[in-house]
Amino acid sequence: MTERLYYSDSYLTRFQACVLETSERGQRVVLDRTAFYPSSGGQPHDLGELNGIGVLDVVDEEDRIVHVLAAPLTGTSVEGVVAWDRRRDHMQQHSGQHLLSAVFDLLFQARTLSFHLGAESATIDLDTPILSPAQLQAAELHANHVIQQDLPLAVSFEDAAQAAGLRKESTREGTLRIVSIGELDRSACGGTHVRTTGEIGLVLLRKTEKIRNSTRVEFLCGQRAITRARADFDALSQIARQFSAPLDETPALVTTQLEQAKDAAKSRLKLAIELNTLRGRALYNQTPPDPAGRRRHVENRPQGPLDDELRTLAIAFCSQPNAVFLATSANPPSALLAVSPDSGLHAGNLMKQAIQTAGGKGGGSAQLAQGSLPVGDGHSMSIEKLFDI
Numbered sequence: 001m002t003e004r005l006y007y008s009d010s011y012l013t014r015f016q017a018c019v020l021e022t023s024e025r026g027q028r029v030v031l032d033r034t035a036f037y038p039s040s041g042g043q044p045h046d047l048g049e050l051n052g053i054g055v056l057d058v059v060d061e062e063d064r065i066v067h068v069l070a071a072p073l074t075g076t077s078v079e080g081v082v083a084w085d086r087r088r089d090h091m092q093q094h095s096g097q098h099l100l101s102a103v104f105d106l107l108f109q110a111r112t113l114s115f116h117l118g119a120e121s122a123t124i125d126l127d128t129p130i131l132s133p134a135q136l137q138a139a140e141l142h143a144n145h146v147i148q149q150d151l152p153l154a155v156s157f158e159d160a161a162q163a164a165g166l167r168k169e170s171t172r173e174g175t176l177r178i179v180s181i182g183e184l185d186r187s188a189c190g191g192t193h194v195r196t197t198g199e200i201g202l203v204l205l206r207k208t209e210k211i212r213n214s215t216r217v218e219f220l221c222g223q224r225a226i227t228r229a230r231a232d233f234d235a236l237s238q239i240a241r242q243f244s245a246p247l248d249e250t251p252a253l254v255t256t257q258l259e260q261a262k263d264a265a266k267s268r269l270k271l272a273i274e275l276n277t278l279r280g281r282a283l284y285n286q287t288p289p290d291p292a293g294r295r296r297h298v299e300n301r302p303q304g305p306l307d308d309e310l311r312t313l314a315i316a317f318c319s320q321p322n323a324v325f326l327a328t329s330a331n332p333p334s335a336l337l338a339v340s341p342d343s344g345l346h347a348g349n350l351m352k353q354a355i356q357t358a359g360g361k362g363g364g365s366a367q368l369a370q371g372s373l374p375v376g377d378g379h380s381m382s383i384e385k386l387f388d389i
């Protein structure tokens with residue numbers, strides 16, 4: 001049985017204890033008492049040292065706590081040291097979570113279903129399908145107001161049958177460890193907490209995500225929130241410098257720039273079509289007619305898709321009398337055929353016939369058709385030969 005020293009003192013980082021049991025060559029150690037918090041209830045385990053040996057993991061095995069060490073431990077007594085920065089961070093996030101859960105419950109009757117404390121941020125899942133930006137802002141404001149009131153967080157031990165007014169019913173029997181925030185909240189919890197809400201520092205709500213019928217809210221407390229706000233400011237300042245504008249004006253500037261970029265892309269496409277129309281006509285004029293007066297242009301590309309620009313070129317070429325335009329690509333194996341209305345040819349039928357012979361798929365209208373062939377069947381280099389034009 002391991003006595004959990006962190007139950008009564010979250011700030012205890014140095015302690016003496018006796019070794020009850022070791023296994024796996026002294027790298028799994030059970031003590032009679034420990035200040036090390038094991039992973040449980042959404043809060044990750046502590047790190048630190050036992051007699052100078054690194055503690056890699058702390059596992060909760062109900063009535064005992066196992067310390068997983070980086071090297072074997074010898075001897076029967078130990079001095080344990082818990083890494084304070086990590087513990088304090090977890091205390092800020094976990095107490096912040098109780099506060100936020102209480103506030104969401106109070107303001108919007110949104111109950112907390114689960115809590116996860118990650119390395120970068122923490123999340124709670126609330127049993128509501130939607131939370132508006134205004135609701136999030138109200139919850140953040142209220143939680144920070146409670147932080148500024150510096151309410152006490154207290155730990156008490158009560159019999160489960162007698163414990164009343166808990167935010168969430170506990171299914172445990174016997175003695176419950178209850179963490180309360182002033183008159184605001186009472187929750188059964190085994191985690192480590194700060195002494196007053198002031199120590200949470202601040203709560204910053206981040207993104208939300210809908211997960212089935214619940215909403216996941218990401219939040220940061222204390223030092224994490226400050227680090228994040230600093231990173232946000234640096235990123236925004238970088239954007240503002242690019243625009244040579246004050247930070248607060250950048251959202252509107254970004255919107256304007258994006259609209260301008262979209263307009264520019266549209267005009268570019270329009271110009272490309274116009275240019276290809278002119279190029280198609282020029283190409284027609286440069287192509288000598290055969291004895292029957294027909295002008296043929298064949299273009300075999302080693303690779304690349306037969307794109308819109310090429311299609312425009314083909315259409316422009318065939319807008320002139322008695323014209324045929326064939327383009328092929330070896331990769332992906334494909335063909336494009338355009339014919340002028342007076343050519344007496346049907347592009348769709350010709351395409352179907354040619355491509356089907358080679359096991360591909362294709363078709364189109366009388367004037368314009370496209371087809372593709374199976375990859376790597378040996379036809380790709382001789383697609384042109386499939387056509388009798």
Ligand SMILES: [Zn+2]
Pocket residue numbers: 041094098187188189190191
């Ligand atoms: Zn808790």
